[in-house]
Amino acid sequence: MDRLFSLMPTISAAVLSAFLLTLAGCGERPPPTPVDRLSALAEAAAKDAAEQTTDPHEIKMIEYKRDLMGKPGLQMYVVFLNDMGQPIDYFVTQGKCSSSNKRLTDPTKIVQGDRGSYYGYFDVPGPSEDGTYGESDEYQYCKTIDGKYKQWNGEYLISDKPFELTIKPLIVKFGNTNQQQQ
Numbered sequence: 180m181d182r183l184f185s186l187m188p189t190i191s192a193a194v195l196s197a198f199l200l201t202l203a204g205c206g207e208r209p210p211p212t213p214v215d216r217l218s219a220l221a222e223a224a225a226k227d228a229a230e231q232t233t234d235p236h237e238i239k240m241i242e243y244k245r246d247l248m249g250k251p252g253l254q255m256y257v258v259f260l261n262d263m264g265q266p267i268d269y270f271v272t273q274g275k276c277s278s279s280n281k282r283l284t285d286p287t288k289i290v291q292g293d294r295g296s297y298y299g300y301f302d303v304p305g306p307s308e309d310g311t312y313g314e315s316d317e318y319q320y321c322k323t324i325d326g327k328y329k330q331w332n333g334e335y336l337i338s339d340k341p342f343e344l345t346i347k348p349l350i351v352k353f354g355n356t357n358q359q360q361q
Contacts, residue, residue, distance in 0.1 A: 247339060248275050256341050257321055258348070260334040266348040270329065276321040276337060 211219070229235075247253070253274055259267040288305035292298070318332040336342065 254324065256338050258336045258342055259331045262333065266344055266346055268350050269344060269348045271324050272321040273324045274322060276319050279318045
């Protein structure tokens with residue numbers, strides 16, 4: 180009996196350890212199966228691929244441009260450049276610039292008539308906003324903050340923040356007169 184009492188602390192510790200190990204294992208998940216491991220790898224690869232895709236960045240830039248161009252009172256800083264890259268003109272716009280290939284009306288119209296071998300409806304070129312037909316060279320046009328119309332068919336830069344030009348523009352405007360750079 181004395182021996183049983185001397186082993187009691189050891190037996191109690193063993194029983195307590197077994198009980199604690201059983202409790203600790205209650206919340207454990209079973210080891211992952213090969214299918215679970217492959218599924219986790221595929222998920223991680225898809226996440227990495229999505230982070231490296233340029234589409235989300237392009238979409239964000241399109242949204243940024245749309246928000247910027249839709250601001251009331253928008254002013255843009257514009258530099259017209261010659262073929263050598265020298266600034267020709269630098270000004271601030273009232274609103275955004277546009278280009279000659281933008282139209283508010285449909286470039287064609289439907290007419291009914293006789294085309295020799297066929298009578299019916301035809302899609303023919305329609306007049307532009309100014310009543311003219313046909314196309315012109317491509318150009319950009321803007322309205323300055325002082326109400327002037329500017330049109331240019333060369334290279335240009337546009338920003339919502341001022342440019343720091345290191346070369347003076349070739350055309351400098353003072354009031355109603357143009358002066359050439361000296």
